[in-house]
Amino acid sequence: GAGVSQSPSNKVTEKGKDVELRCDPISGHTALYWYRQRLGQGLEFLIYFQGNSAPDKSGLPSDRFSAERTGESVSTLTIQRTQQEDSAVYLCASSTRERAGGDYGYTFGSGTRLTVV
Amino acid sequence: AQSVTQLGSHVSVSEGALVLLRCNYSSSVPPYLFWYVQYPNQGLQLLLKYTTGATLVKGINGFEAEFKKSETSFHLTKPSAHMSDAAEYFCAVRASGGYQKVTFGTGTKLQVIP
Numbered sequence: 001g002a003g004v005s006q007s008p009s010n011k012v013t014e015k016g017k018d019v020e021l022r023c024d025p026i027s028g029h030t031a032l033y034w035y036r037q038r039l040g041q042g043l044e045f046l047i048y049f050q051g052n053s054a055p056d057k058s059g060l061p062s063d064r065f066s067a068e069r070t071g072e073s074v075s076t077l078t079i080q081r082t083q084q085e086d087s088a089v090y091l092c093a094s095s096t097r098e099r100a101g102g103d104y105g106y107t108f109g110s111g112t113r114l115t116v117v
Numbered sequence: 118a119q120s121v122t123q124l125g126s127h128v129s130v131s132e133g134a135l136v137l138l139r140c141n142y143s144s145s146v147p148p149y150l151f152w153y154v155q156y157p158n159q160g161l162q163l164l165l166k167y168t169t170g171a172t173l174v175k176g177i178n179g180f181e182a183e184f185k186k187s188e189t190s191f192h193l194t195k196p197s198a199h200m201s202d203a204a205e206y207f208c209a210v211r212a213s214g215g216y217q218k219v220t221f222g223t224g225t226k227l228q229v230i231p
Contacts, residue, residue: 033218033219035221041223041224042207042221042222042223042224043161043207043221043224045218045219045220045221048218056218059218091160091161093161105151105153105163105166105219106153106161106163106219107163108153108160108161108162109160110159110160111160
């Protein structure tokens with residue numbers, strides 16, 4: 001597609017329920033990233049996928065968080081047993097292969113606003 | 118390891134005045150540096166980037182930033198602020214070479230006063 005697509009755009013869930021967030025990266029982008037942005041705060045790295053390499057999960061805050069990616073396409077971020085502190089905007093970004101002399105930065109999706117009540 | 122520090126979570130300038138948003142970074146290897154902008158209720162978009170070559174980089178909407186290795190800085194400037202520049206600005210760094218995650222600063226909210 002033309003851009004990074006995330007769904008749903010908004011999600012309200014009850015504490016303790018599981019949620020699944022979806023990200024469709026730009027076609028051909030081999031790298032995919034998930035970030036979290038809490039209200040009034042900066043971006044917090046969660047997880048990074050690059051091709052068939054093992055993902056960098058160093059940013060996942062707890063074992064309630066997991067993510068998968070199918071090849072170089074769709075990714076899903078799953079939060080189990082949601083807590084109120086999980087309320088945030090979850091952003092997905094993708095990027096193309098780095099070429100000599102240049103990196104094209106990220107293209108971000110519009111995010112999923114998760115509210116845990 | 119890398120990190121980014123943005124000085125000032127909120128900056129206010131008058132319309133027409135100089136915009137200066139400060140960013141200092143730390144990186145153990147030559148860095149790639151970025152500024153992203155987030156307009157209200159919108160996603161982040163890349164404003165400009167430094168990878169290699171010329172240290173003064175120009176971005177969209179009249180913004181520019183200069184990579185100063187000796188000062189480990191990448192400050193964002195615009196000569197004359199416009200009302201439409203009101204947004205949140207994020208400085209970011211990643212290590213050059215291969216695939217590396219980008220580390221973001223905590224952001225600076227720019228207010229433009231008419």
